[in-house]
Amino acid sequence: MGILRKTVIISAFFISTVILLRTFFLGTYPDFTVYFAGSEAFLQGKNPYNTSPGAFANYVYPPFVLLIFLPFIFVPVPFAAQVFLSISIMSLPFGIYFCLKALGKLSVYSYAFTLLLSALAFPTKFTLGMGQVNLVIFFLISVVFYLLHKNKRYTVGFFLGLAYAIKLFPIALLYYFLLQKKWITVILSIGVFIIFYVVSVLFSGVDIQKTYFENVLPGISTSYQKDYYNQALSGFFARLPIEKTTGMFLKNITSILFIVLSLILLFWSRKKKNLENISFSFIITLSLIVNPFSWQHHFVWLILPFIVTFYKFVPTSLSLRGPLTTKVRGTRQSHINNYILLSSSYLLVAINFPNPQSLPVLFQSHVLFGTILLWFLQAKLLLGNK
Template sequence: MQFIFNLFRLIRDFPLNDFSVYMDGVKHTLTDNPYTLKFFDYYNYPPAATLFFYPFTLSPIDTAETIFTIISLSSLFLSLFLLYKITHSKFSPYWLVPITYLLFRFAPTRLTLTLGQINLVVLLLILLAFYWRKSWLGGISLGLAFILKFTPAFLLLFFILKKQWRVIIGFLYTVILLHFLAILVFGWDLTFYYYTQVLPRLLSQTGFYTMQRTYMNQSLTAFLGRLGIFDTYHAIVKLILVLPLVWFTARKKLDFATYSLFLIIMTVFIPTFAWQHHYVFLIPAIFILSLRHWALGISAYVLLTFTIGPSFPGYPNPLIHSHLFLSSLLVLFLGSRYYPNHKSIRGVP
């Protein structure tokens, strides 16, 4: 409770920097082109995502920040509840109280909340996609997650392999409908500009300046950049590393434990940028490891919490600068090697 109190006091005294980018982006979407401007940072979300952020601009900024934070906290609670339900966990529900506390203290969670990031909402939608995997609702959830963060599109591979076509069709309908609504509200030109100018620029940022400019980027791309591998060579090496990893993971039994491994690949290996707050998407993998043995879960938690804070901007060692990425590799290995014994997890249809 102390953390929640401090969080709302922080909202009162300081702006949520990333949330302020959402608000500025929406306001300029209504009047001009937000993609040609820089606020606290660049607004890199498609017009379809602006539909989600727009209602927050109708309130004073302090009120909007409070509402958004409550939504994020609720998403975290619901995500934990879904993890408990999906895995058919045998431990007492009372254990959810200390687990909730640990998740509040989890460094990526704290960073997500204090910046005003959308990650916890996306995490909830991703878990709902699995929970509703036999209905259209799963596709709608995954489609909404994709609109807010493009990386969940990688999870389509999981549902394709499982031949759960309702999820795929629901995803496509949701994405098409939201883009159509965005075109009606904001105009065709803005959507066209985003997909022909903004998105290609984001995907092509694999040069020296982009890949080495910040310690906060803990992706495979950033790790390769710290090793001096850029541009075309980077693309080749990344394919050599990622394709076998995806193939190996996809060969496992397609249950929730494997789904959690897909989340690690989605977060760390696929995108150009994996900011430290994105590591909230590894929470399901930590939860699964805890079901195998509490020591595995605690080890993963400690690796991803107590290695995220210290920064060594003046230290040239790429291993130190990429310590969180390397920790995620270990979590991926542990998740691949130590599956839970629960048949309800491993055999979930």
């Protein structure tokens, strides 16, 4: 390994470490206080969905999450937040490790490069600064992705079921397992989810569950937030200068079109073994586009799709040397175009504007546009076009 290569790798690790560790000095982690207050209210015999005193926002997470954060309430909030932050930070490098390992692309250089780009991206900084659980979900999905390649059906089912219990988002991945006819994984993941749900019922009681499913969940599923940080289709249409009913109608129609087209592509390519990784990550990308809301910190889940798409575009047999025939020139240009588009997608997702109101309305949805661009590149791959 040359001196220049070593310098680049060391610099990448150093910058990544500094970016991640500086979050320990932020002092406040608003969303963590919501988790904390919810579990504290639950321990006091209150309904956390009705009472979140002193919290940043109302508690809207699945009941099982109350049990996960219960151990944290026995120590002061600042210390509890630092412990949870440590878990979140470690979830990132370990998640990246499993992604690269699954693809057979793990090396010091690829790892350092991926970690640096992930740490630099605003969604990563945002999820850590807010004290969110998204990097833990990323880690669980990365483990699932890795175990899939090892054909560990039972273990995949367990980790997938655990992810369901913490966040509803991974449930979309069920479609992938159904298409691939991985029945054991489907049944086991649902079974594990049910077990975790039953445990939460036994500890929290029926009233809390009733409040969540009758009041909280319907409110989430029909959310129409126009905040800049909502980068789903719902946020894009909510920010447009049109009537709310018109915007919701357009959002629903556009979401249906994305979903139907995506399901057709996934079904059409289901038997192509070389596209299984793209299919898996394609569902993650689609979910962030059509979810009722996707805050910018949710987009850390795109780390896996970006990794998969990047390495799918890497030319395996095309030499960069030799005679430039028309075919070779065209193939090289295609790779260059793909990397330009993928880089543009990353930049649109990774950047953040501290004063978004100063931007034109369309520019305020840059993360959504970057995600749609990634969706387009993955759709090309599913169609067999590089």
